[in-house]
Each structure stands twice: as structure tokens, then as C-alpha cells.
Amino acid sequence: KNEVEQSPQNLTAQEGEFITINCSYSVGISALHWLQQHPGGGIVSLFMLSSGKKKHGRLIATINIQEKHSSLHITASHPRDSAVYICAVRDYGQNFVFGPGTRLSVLP
């Protein structure tokens, strides 16, 4: 069993739809990161969470430490949101463990 799992693996949505990507982890963590990797390969850090909820524009990230689960929500999705979304956790040993990523395609 991987330490960090994501669902779904692939997601296709219509422009304007509300999207949720889930991340579950099995280790104790000091922080959880959501990353976005564009088709060209560049990586952008979207959020770093250790508790609660954060919002940035149309993106919302939540974390439930007790359930070892985080969600990334995209409201009013747009084709430019098409990318791979990666969940990463930092464990207490300061190591980062990455999920396999969720490939999102938003169709116009």
C-alpha cells in the first residue's frame, strides 16, 4: 500500500463544473502540500496545510488530520485548470512522500 494515495487517477470535466480531488495518507505528517504540474512540466505549489481549510481564488483545500485525508476543490472549472494535481506529505522525519497525481482535463 502506498503511503499517499489519490483519487481519481484521471478526471474529465466540463467547463464550469465543481471538481474534487482526494488524497489519503497513512503516516503522521507535519504538513501536506498540493502541487499543480502543467502539461509543459512546470510545477506550482498551490497550498500548504497542517490543519483546517485554505482558499485561493477558485481553489479550496481542506485537511482532516484525524482521518488522514485532504481534498482539493476547484469551483467553476476552466480549461486552463487542466493539469496533473499532486498531493505530497511531509512526515515527522522531514521526508516528503508524493502521491501518484490526478490528471485533470477540463473541456470547453
Place this chain on the structure above:
Amino acid sequence: DSGVTQTPKHLITATGQRVTLRCSPRSGDLSVYWYQQSLDQGLQFLIQYYNGEERAKGNILERFSAQQFPDLHSELNLSSLELGDSALYFCATGRGLGGEQYFGPGTRLTVT
């Protein structure tokens, strides 16, 4: 543009060779992280430096080493290269020991 620069963008070299990848942080960033992304293993954390000192170590091979210089730029040295070392190598930088990270554009290494 994150403000983090990496050079070179692309590197093609032969097995057994040694290469050096360079990362220049944003102004004020003290932490540098190195990551490897290969097709079969995804993203992996290699190592973190903070203000010149090694602070965390991940899945970094003994053939690989890194350092952070007094001007805070960092270099990742890869030696005795194997075909399996072909990957994208990213650095990311940040203000503190933890916290937000800003990724560079990556260096694509091809070992032939």
C-alpha cells in the same frame, strides 16, 4: 515565473559520466529542496539545505551529492550516471525550514 532559476534546461550525457545541476533561489529564500521526477517513479524528494546546512535527506543515492553555497545557490552533483538516472530534476526554494516552496523550471537529464 517563480523567480527560481535552474541551469541547464537540458543535459544529454553518457553512462558513467558526472554532471552538475545548478539552482538559484529567489531573493531571501534560505531553503533549497531537490527533487527527481522519473516516468516510472514519479516525484521523489532527494535532499534539503537550509542556510548552507543539510537539513533533511530523502531517497538520494550515494552517487548523488548536493551543497548550498554562501550566496545560497545550490548544486546537485550526479556521478557514475546510469540510464535510470534519466529524469527531470527540480529544485524548489522557500523562506524557512518548512513552508511554501517555489519550484524552478527543472533540468531534463538524459543519460544515453
